[in-house]
Amino acid sequence: MRKEKQTLSARLTWKRYRVFYIMLLPIVAYFIVFSYYPVYLGVVSSFQESKLMGGGVFVGLENYQGVFSNPLYFQALVNSLIVGIGNFVVQFVAGLLLALALNEAFSRQFRSMVQSVAYLPDLFSWAIVGSMWMKILAPTGMANGVLRLLSPDSFMPIVFMAESKFARTIMILTSGWKGTGYYAVLFLAAIVSIDPSIYEAAAIDGASRLRQIREVTLNNIVPTMKVVIVLGTMGLLRNFDQIFVMQNSNIINKVRNLLFQIYTDGILKFKIGTATAAATLVLLATMLISVIIRRITRYDETYND
Amino acid sequence: MKRSGKLRGNLLSPSQQVVNTAFLLLIFLIMAVPMWNVIVISTSSTVDASSAGLKLWWKSFSFEGYEWILRVAKVDRAFFNSMFVSSVSTVIQVALSALAGYILIQRGLPYKNLITSFILFTMMVPGDLTLISIYQLNRQMHLINTYSGLILNGLISGFSILMMRSYFLSTPNSLAESARIDGAGELRIFARIYLPLSAPGLATIFFLEFVKKWNSLTIPAAIISDQKMFTLPLMLKSLVVEANSSTPNAPDNAVMAAIVISTIPLLAIYVFAQQFLMSGITLGSSKE
Numbered sequence: 001m002r003k004e005k006q007t008l009s010a011r012l013t014w015k016r017y018r019v020f021y022i023m024l025l026p027i028v029a030y031f032i033v034f035s036y037y038p039v040y041l042g043v044v045s046s047f048q049e050s051k052l053m054g055g056g057v058f059v060g061l062e063n064y065q066g067v068f069s070n071p072l073y074f075q076a077l078v079n080s081l082i083v084g085i086g087n088f089v090v091q092f093v094a095g096l097l098l099a100l101a102l103n104e105a106f107s108r109q110f111r112s113m114v115q116s117v118a119y120l121p122d123l124f125s126w127a128i129v130g131s132m133w134m135k136i137l138a139p140t141g142m143a144n145g146v147l148r149l150l151s152p153d154s155f156m157p158i159v160f161m162a163e164s165k166f167a168r169t170i171m172i173l174t175s176g177w178k179g180t181g182y183y184a185v186l187f188l189a190a191i192v193s194i195d196p197s198i199y200e201a202a203a204i205d206g207a208s209r210l211r212q213i214r215e216v217t218l219n220n221i222v223p224t225m226k227v228v229i230v231l232g233t234m235g236l237l238r239n240f241d242q243i244f245v246m247q248n249s250n251i252i253n254k255v256r257n258l259l260f261q262i263y264t265d266g267i268l269k270f271k272i273g274t275a276t277a278a279a280t281l282v283l284l285a286t287m288l289i290s291v292i293i294r295r296i297t298r299y300d301e302t303y304n305d
Numbered sequence: 306m307k308r309s310g311k312l313r314g315n316l317l318s319p320s321q322q323v324v325n326t327a328f329l330l331l332i333f334l335i336m337a338v339p340m341w342n343v344i345v346i347s348t349s350s351t352v353d354a355s356s357a358g359l360k361l362w363w364k365s366f367s368f369e370g371y372e373w374i375l376r377v378a379k380v381d382r383a384f385f386n387s388m389f390v391s392s393v394s395t396v397i398q399v400a401l402s403a404l405a406g407y408i409l410i411q412r413g414l415p416y417k418n419l420i421t422s423f424i425l426f427t428m429m430v431p432g433d434l435t436l437i438s439i440y441q442l443n444r445q446m447h448l449i450n451t452y453s454g455l456i457l458n459g460l461i462s463g464f465s466i467l468m469m470r471s472y473f474l475s476t477p478n479s480l481a482e483s484a485r486i487d488g489a490g491e492l493r494i495f496a497r498i499y500l501p502l503s504a505p506g507l508a509t510i511f512f513l514e515f516v517k518k519w520n521s522l523t524i525p526a527a528i529i530s531d532q533k534m535f536t537l538p539l540m541l542k543s544l545v546v547e548a549n550s551s552t553p554n555a556p557d558n559a560v561m562a563a564i565v566i567s568t569i570p571l572l573a574i575y576v577f578a579q580q581f582l583m584s585g586i587t588l589g590s591s592k593e
Contacts, residue, residue: 019491024408024420027404027466031427031461034439034459035430037438038435039435042438045438102329104317106326118336123582127538127541131541131545131563133339136342146359186587189587209321241523259433259434267440276438279434279435283430283431286434
């Protein structure tokens with residue numbers, strides 16, 4: 001009797017939800033083909049020597065040894081970290097300062113004018129931002145135009161994009177140009193949602209505005225800072241587009257990063273084994289970094305309540 | 306958005322206000338001047354565009370750059386490709402995300418948690434890290450140099466599904482319950498109650514995903530080599546990379562013109578759909 005009831009209710013559940021499972025099928029199929037299968041394929045290929053006509057021979061850890069013995073990958077790791085951390089720090093600090101300044105702006109119109117223009121580059125692809133700055137930094141570009149104005153007598157145009165000593169700085173500053181507004185929007189959203197009565201209480205206690213910014217504003221946006229840090233570190237090793245667009249043979253040794261090296265090896269040189277081994281390592285590293293950062297910032301504790 | 310009160314202690318002192326305004330003006334100039342430079346160069350003659358100088362005002366106003374980019378680089382083709390691929394895939398993406406998001410809010414749905422984890426996991430593996438396998442997959446499926454390839458890769462994202470889910474969760478359940486009592490089917494409830502009430506959510510995802518697709522470079526770069534299939538980012542990149550023998554070097558005004566053309570839909574979205582974009586951005590950075 002009881003069993004019958006159970007099967008009956010199971011049948012009813014199935015009847016009610018059948019349509020959902022049917023609708024889910026194409027979505028699940030999509031994820032299996034375009035998300036899960038590539039991960040599987042990548043891991044499998046990283047243990048194989050690939051053949052042009054498909055199929056592969058198991059070679060154990062040979063591809064991984066190939067990654068570690070290739071100095072280009074080590075160089076790419078160093079560049080990824082320097083440029084990646086530089087990008088993040090500049091965007092974070094500039095974004096925070098901008099958000100604080102915007103919140104104190106003397107008029108609403110002025111504030112929204114600055115904010116709109118500052119946010120705009122976040123909407124642009126690296127193809128847009130990269131080519132624009134490459135033209136600005138070219139010998140006949142605006143940057144050299146400014147230098148000529150500053151010292152008209154001893155002016156010699158600098159080919160900024162061909163000087164390896166400027167390469168990383170250019171990457172970091174252009175990505176600051178692109179990302180500062182985005183970070184400012186995130187911080188500002190947190191700032192404007194702070195309860196005004198906290199400021200009023202501080203003012204009654206005689207705290208100056210600067211002190212209120214330090215003690216009320218900054219303290220109250222710590223959770224947002226943590227989110228931004230976690231998101232930023234997850235993207236740390238993944239800065240492909242910028243380098244893909246802005247690199248050239250003169251500066252490549254200073255800016256070649258892991259994803260760019262993986263792309264070069266895997267897609268341009270068909271060294272699938274090495275490239276997928278490196279990609280698997282980067283994937284693991286990204287996950288590891290994100291776990292560590294979550295621990296350090298106590299990210300999950302802040303939010304899982 | 307209420308500014309903190311007008312208490313006297315809640316304002317910067319006049320001298321601090323001057324410093325603050327100067328800082329904001331400086332940021333404004335740093336952001337705006339390069340963009341202005343792009344506009345001026347794009348509408349300058351080829352000779353003026355490639356001669357040295359600040360180029361913040363016109364010596365000669367001309368559309369030579371736009372003509373070059375249309376005649377030599379066939380920017381209309383790339384614009385069409387970008388527009389077609391972005392529109393089609395974004396519409397499909399919004400529809401499927403809404404559907405999946407709706408399924409994920411069904412209270413009694415068996416295996417719901419399993420399905421949610423299945424979707425969450427896809428968000429942990431960034432597409433650019435599986436680029437090589439994605440290239441191989443596309444080759445196996447004959448998607449190289451096709452519109453289908455450009456549309457299918459990244460067609461559904463866990464992010465938009467979860468965003469739709471949270472929009473639906475904020476829709477009062479009582480409406481759906483009363484419709485259910487009246488005998489309405491699940492799909493009808495979805496179409497008649499949830500979709501109209503979540504229109505802002507649908508718009509947010511539409512614009513966010515459109516921008517993402519319009520700007521996407523990594524996967525198109527891997528699967529597209531045929532110039533006829535170039536999207537705008539690919540075309541732009543091919544214009545500025547080190548000179549290759551097959552195409553003539555693009556003059557500066559043409560590159561800047563291509564940049565201006567690439568930004569038009571983005572600017573349109575920014576001007577007309579700003580509130581959706583901004584709510585999406587702040588949502589994306591906050592955990593539920």
